[in-house]
Amino acid sequence: MGEPAGIGGDITLKAWRRRREGLPPFVLLDDPDRLRTLAARLGVRVPVVAVEGPEEALRHFAEALPVIPIALAAPSSPGVLNPANGPAVIAAIEAAVRLVQAGRVGAVVTNPIHKRCLHEAGFAFPGHTEFLAALAGGVIRPVMMLACPELRVVPVTIHLSLRRAVETLTTAAIVETATIAAQALKSDFGIPRPRLAVAGLNPHAGEGGAMGEEDIEIVAPAVGALKQAGIEAVGPLAPDTMFHPKARARYDAAICMYHDQALIPLKTIDFERGVNVTLGLPFVRSSPDHGTALDLAGSGRANEASLMAALHLAAEMAARRAAARAA
Amino acid sequence: MGEPAGIGGDITLKAWRRRREGLPPFVLLDDPDRLRTLAARLGVRVPVVAVEGPEEALRHFAEALPVIPIALAAPSSPGVLNPANGPAVIAAIEAAVRLVQAGRVGAVVTNPIHKRCLHEAGFAFPGHTEFLAALAGGVIRPVMMLACPELRVVPVTIHLSLRRAVETLTTAAIVETATIAAQALKSDFGIPRPRLAVAGLNPHAGEGGAMGEEDIEIVAPAVGALKQAGIEAVGPLAPDTMFHPKARARYDAAICMYHDQALIPLKTIDFERGVNVTLGLPFVRSSPDHGTALDLAGSGRANEASLMAALHLAAEMAARRAAARAA
Numbered sequence: 001m002g003e004p005a006g007i008g009g010d011i012t013l014k015a016w017r018r019r020r021e022g023l024p025p026f027v028l029l030d031d032p033d034r035l036r037t038l039a040a041r042l043g044v045r046v047p048v049v050a051v052e053g054p055e056e057a058l059r060h061f062a063e064a065l066p067v068i069p070i071a072l073a074a075p076s077s078p079g080v081l082n083p084a085n086g087p088a089v090i091a092a093i094e095a096a097v098r099l100v101q102a103g104r105v106g107a108v109v110t111n112p113i114h115k116r117c118l119h120e121a122g123f124a125f126p127g128h129t130e131f132l133a134a135l136a137g138g139v140i141r142p143v144m145m146l147a148c149p150e151l152r153v154v155p156v157t158i159h160l161s162l163r164r165a166v167e168t169l170t171t172a173a174i175v176e177t178a179t180i181a182a183q184a185l186k187s188d189f190g191i192p193r194p195r196l197a198v199a200g201l202n203p204h205a206g207e208g209g210a211m212g213e214e215d216i217e218i219v220a221p222a223v224g225a226l227k228q229a230g231i232e233a234v235g236p237l238a239p240d241t242m243f244h245p246k247a248r249a250r251y252d253a254a255i256c257m258y259h260d261q262a263l264i265p266l267k268t269i270d271f272e273r274g275v276n277v278t279l280g281l282p283f284v285r286s287s288p289d290h291g292t293a294l295d296l297a298g299s300g301r302a303n304e305a306s307l308m309a310a311l312h313l314a315a316e317m318a319a320r321r322a323a324a325r326a327a
Numbered sequence: 328m329g330e331p332a333g334i335g336g337d338i339t340l341k342a343w344r345r346r347r348e349g350l351p352p353f354v355l356l357d358d359p360d361r362l363r364t365l366a367a368r369l370g371v372r373v374p375v376v377a378v379e380g381p382e383e384a385l386r387h388f389a390e391a392l393p394v395i396p397i398a399l400a401a402p403s404s405p406g407v408l409n410p411a412n413g414p415a416v417i418a419a420i421e422a423a424v425r426l427v428q429a430g431r432v433g434a435v436v437t438n439p440i441h442k443r444c445l446h447e448a449g450f451a452f453p454g455h456t457e458f459l460a461a462l463a464g465g466v467i468r469p470v471m472m473l474a475c476p477e478l479r480v481v482p483v484t485i486h487l488s489l490r491r492a493v494e495t496l497t498t499a500a501i502v503e504t505a506t507i508a509a510q511a512l513k514s515d516f517g518i519p520r521p522r523l524a525v526a527g528l529n530p531h532a533g534e535g536g537a538m539g540e541e542d543i544e545i546v547a548p549a550v551g552a553l554k555q556a557g558i559e560a561v562g563p564l565a566p567d568t569m570f571h572p573k574a575r576a577r578y579d580a581a582i583c584m585y586h587d588q589a590l591i592p593l594k595t596i597d598f599e600r601g602v603n604v605t606l607g608l609p610f611v612r613s614s615p616d617h618g619t620a621l622d623l624a625g626s627g628r629a630n631e632a633s634l635m636a637a638l639h640l641a642a643e644m645a646a647r648r649a650a651a652r653a654a
Contacts, residue, residue: 158530159530159538160530160538161528161529161530161533161538161539161540161541162489162493162528162529162530162539162541162585163490163493163539163541164539166489166490166493201488201489202488202489203485203486203487203488203489203585203586203587203590206488210486211486211487211488211491212488212489212490212491213488214488214489214490239587239590239591240586240587240590240591240593240594241594241598243591243594243595244594244595244598245598246598247598258489258530259530259567260530260566260567260588261587261591263530263566263567264566264567264570264588264591264592264595265591265592265595266567267567267568267570267571268570268571268591268592268595268596269595271568271571271572271573271574
């Protein structure tokens with residue numbers, strides 16, 4: 001479901017209408033009534049069918065959008081946040097995790113949540129990812145990957161100010177993040193020997209210390225440790241020259257030191273089809289790489305491309321992980 | 328000339344051979360003998376003619392590469408730095424500035440220099456740009472713009488570590504940089520009402536202070552001051568969502584807070600044709616957006632695209648500036 005005042009419903013209805021474009025079947029955890037109202041508002045014909053579980057959903061998917069009902073506490077209007085519906089948003093995530101843990105679905109795809117609204121409803125986690133890690137057992141260090149067909153990026157520090165990102169970057173965090181990324185590229189992306197490109201922190205990767213010591217003191221030792229562990233890693237690379245097409249052909253994922261070093265190239269290259277993937281969880285989880293877009297909710301103008309890419313990628317990852325387990 | 332051990336000679340010879348692709352005529356300040364030797368090594372037929380000045384150069388340009396001789400102190404080999412040739416590198420820059428100041432050429436285009444080698448030769452400036460500002464009178468604050476057909480970016484802080492960039496960013500520097508950029512877009516780029524997009528410093532432009540206070544305390548006041556001064560500016564914008572094609576259509580230049588925020592999108596979009604332009608000088612100056620590439624010098628593999636783009640852009644800017652002065 002995600003935030004019911006956001007575009008989650010809009011893009012899910014639009015994605016289901018394009019199900020014949022090879023979209024993997026999915027079951028929605030949401031309020032069937034609000035979806036029917038939304039479909040009418042958008043003027044799209046989407047039969048909504050309430051189901052008890054994924055097995056029943058699969059039988060209906062070709063003809064109707066299957067929904068496992070999660071009741072909202074209050075009627076939801078597009079664009080209007082209501083913390084009273086926070087518990088339903090959380091219940092949908094919990095129910096999805098129970099289904100994937102029970103092996104009844106292959107992956108979890110989450111629509112965007114509105115953090116501030118959930119926090120007002122008493123939600124104690126910084127975001128989706130941390131909540132999923134807790135549901136998965138809590139000892140996990142989740143790692144965020146953003147992926148589009150042309151590029152995969154994995155930021156080591158994420159939602160920090162640039163100042164805090166510089167201050168908190170450590171060799172250990174780079175090694176841990178890159179190791180989880182390499183493992184996931186093998187198990188979930190079908191790449192037997194993943195090649196990692198590790199970005200420098202500073203312009204020109206510090207140019208031998210002329211522009212900052214961090215690349216020498218923090219990043220280079222991490223690359224050394226990764227190589228020592230048998231992971232194919234190069235770096236620290238000059239951040240500005242590692243994202244053009246020829247450079248991208250040399251690696252399977254870029255390990256980035258801060259949010260915008262990862263997100264600027266990804267969203268510049270492919271703004272609409274970026275997918276957010278959480279690595280390091282015991283189950284596959286993806287989400288569209290955008291927010292709730294409250295101003296677009298109910299307008300018909302929300303773009304379903306990222307959700308569709310998230311569904312495709314989740315299905316591929318789940319299939320590869322299942323195959324790797326069977327082998 | 329630039330650094331004679333680098334690719335400056337290679338790309339200039341290759342560019343001259345493509346002069347019929349509408350390249351503006353130019354005169355090279357270099358050592359004719361080393362160019363003849365280099366042409367022979369590369370196996371390219373480029374007649375080199377020594378000339379006394381630009382007027383004579385213009386008469387020869389269609390048939391030969393015109394060169395105003397600057398004698399090297401020692402023979403130069405591709406890839407082998409020799410500080411003894413530093414004075415010749417500096418003399419070439421000085422001679423170019425004298426020509427443009429005298430109105431005998433329209434613009435200065437500089438091939439890459441090797442800073443460390445020049446510093447060993449006693450050169451006291453951090454780089455090209457500061458030296459040119461000194462030659463232009465010294466009271467000037469030069470501003471760097473990187474331009475390709477799809478994007479123009481102007482970094483406020485440049486060759487600093489990321490930590491220092493965060494620490495030294497000020498409202499005054501943003502306002503001054505953006506004001507010089509807006510003026511140059513009018514006089515040199517033919518844009519009567521330039522639209523500036525001002526990037527935030529932090530992820531999501533700080534998200535209301537949740538990820539850093541700088542966007543509220545430093546960047547937003549700069550945008551306010553620019554608007555107050557009648558400059559069309561928006562921001563602080565979330566850095567990751569301002570460089571995709573639809574976003575780029577909304578502005579003429581992006582004012583960026585640090586080197587890689589500007590350079591990552593530019594080099595991701597167009598790695599080969601980026602041009603470095605110095606704004607705020609009393610004359611037009613551009614340069615290819617790459618270094619000396621010592622390892623490629625003399626190999627024939629250096630790419631002349633950026634130098635050609637720099638020559639084209641310099642000619643366009645010079646023509647617009649001349650027209651603006653005449654009007």
